[in-house]
Every structure is written in structure tokens, then in C-alpha cells.
Amino acid sequence: MEPMAPADAHCGSAACAHAFCRACLAGHVRAKVESGGAVVRCPDASCAAALDPELCRAALPADVFERWCAALCEALFVGARRTYCPFPDCSEMMVAEDDDAGGGEGDCVTQSECQGCRRLFCARCLVPWHAGVSCGEFQRLDVGERGREDLLLLETAREGKWKRCPRCRFYVELAQGCLHITCR
Structure with a gap:
């Protein structure tokens, strides 16, 4: 595994310091949103911090970001018809x-x-x-x-x-x- 240049590292949460390349972060968020998730956790298996969409925005394709935000909005209405x-x-x-x-x-x-x-x-x-x-x-x-x-x-x-x-x-x-x- 090659070291990542600081400019290529994306940290998606203020609650943790884990950094990931754009492709890995985008793939992780896409997979979670496509499987019906709204809250996306840090890709590091030992970390439970939730990713912040705004901190991840630069690393995500526009369609993934929009679908993630829509899923988060829908999750706010749990129990509502x-x-x-x-x-x-x-x-x-x-x-x-x-x-x-x-x-x-x-x-x-x-x-x-x-x-x-x-x-x-x-x-x-x-x-x-x-x-x-x-x-x-x-x-x-x-x-x-x-x-x-x-x-x-x-x-x-x-x-x-x-x-x-x-x-x-x-x-x-x-x-x-x-x-x-x-x-x-």
C-alpha cells in the first residue's frame, strides 16, 4: 500500500481522524446509501463515527451526495406516514x-x-x-x-x-x- 498524499486524503468526520482516498470514500458511501442506509459510519472497522455529508461532499459524485442527503432527510421522518x-x-x-x-x-x-x-x-x-x-x-x-x-x-x-x-x-x-x- 502506497502512502497517500495529504491533498488526496479526505476526512469525512470531525469525530475521527481517519482519512481515505476519494474513490474509497465515494464507494463506501454509495454502497451504504444503495443498501438503504442513511447514517454512514466511518469506513474504518474499529471506528463508529458517523460521516458528515458536507465534509465528504468534495470526494463524492453529485448523484451520490444528493441521494445520501435525500436518505438523511427521509430518516428524519421515522414513524411518520x-x-x-x-x-x-x-x-x-x-x-x-x-x-x-x-x-x-x-x-x-x-x-x-x-x-x-x-x-x-x-x-x-x-x-x-x-x-x-x-x-x-x-x-x-x-x-x-x-x-x-x-x-x-x-x-x-x-x-x-x-x-x-x-x-x-x-x-x-x-x-x-x-x-x-x-x-x-
Whole structure:
């Protein structure tokens, strides 16, 4: 093992004096964060000091540093009910409010705005906001019927008092005649 130049040595904790090269420190932090850890200890097996993200920042790739900081933030909310933005291009973590105080579906908050992307989503169903459809109705829909266009059709059908064929599940509008629906 070759001695390390002082300029290449990175000390990641004020609580210990162990120094490591950039590659070893970055690899250690990456492995701990990828395995679900938030608090990363000194790589020296005999040391239990926690590494400080700011002291390690210069030795870490930006993506590793950001994921480590995000993991530390999430760890602060142990015991809290966390929810994530349902939009794949955002996935911002939020702390869900406790809805045990209410009781019924109408008592809890469902429409929420993501603080990251500012889009609306349903905090109960954990999907993009389903305007005009209650959570109960949304949950009863087939997975293939939950798209935006499908929800707009459902709202139009409700407003027009259209009925659904029990066999093929197509919507039909009663223009004249009796309430009997015959499937084609």
C-alpha cells in the first residue's frame, strides 16, 4: 500500500481522524446509501463515527451526495406516514397528514399539491388527481379505466345520465324508449 498524499486524503468526520482516498470514500458511501442506509459510519472497522455529508461532499459524485442527503432527510421522518408524488418525473417525498381524526371518506384530505412539481394528486389513491370522481368510485374502476380520458368520459356519462351495459360495460345514452339495454 502506497502512502497517500495529504491533498488526496479526505476526512469525512470531525469525530475521527481517519482519512481515505476519494474513490474509497465515494464507494463506501454509495454502497451504504444503495443498501438503504442513511447514517454512514466511518469506513474504518474499529471506528463508529458517523460521516458528515458536507465534509465528504468534495470526494463524492453529485448523484451520490444528493441521494445520501435525500436518505438523511427521509430518516428524519421515522414513524411518520410518508407519501411520494405519483408523477414518475418527480417522486417528491411528502409527510402525509394523519387522517385518523376524521373517519369517513369526506373527512380526510384527498386533493393535494406536490411541493416539488406543483401538480395535483390524490393523497388517498396516490395517483394524479381524479377530478369529478370520488376515491371510492376511482377504486372500483378497472385499472385500464383510470386514465385521464377515461375519467373525463366517466364524468360526462354521469352528467348525461348515461347507463352502462352490464355485459360489455359500454356506456349508452337513453334517447328514447324504455330502460332496457340490449348488448350487440
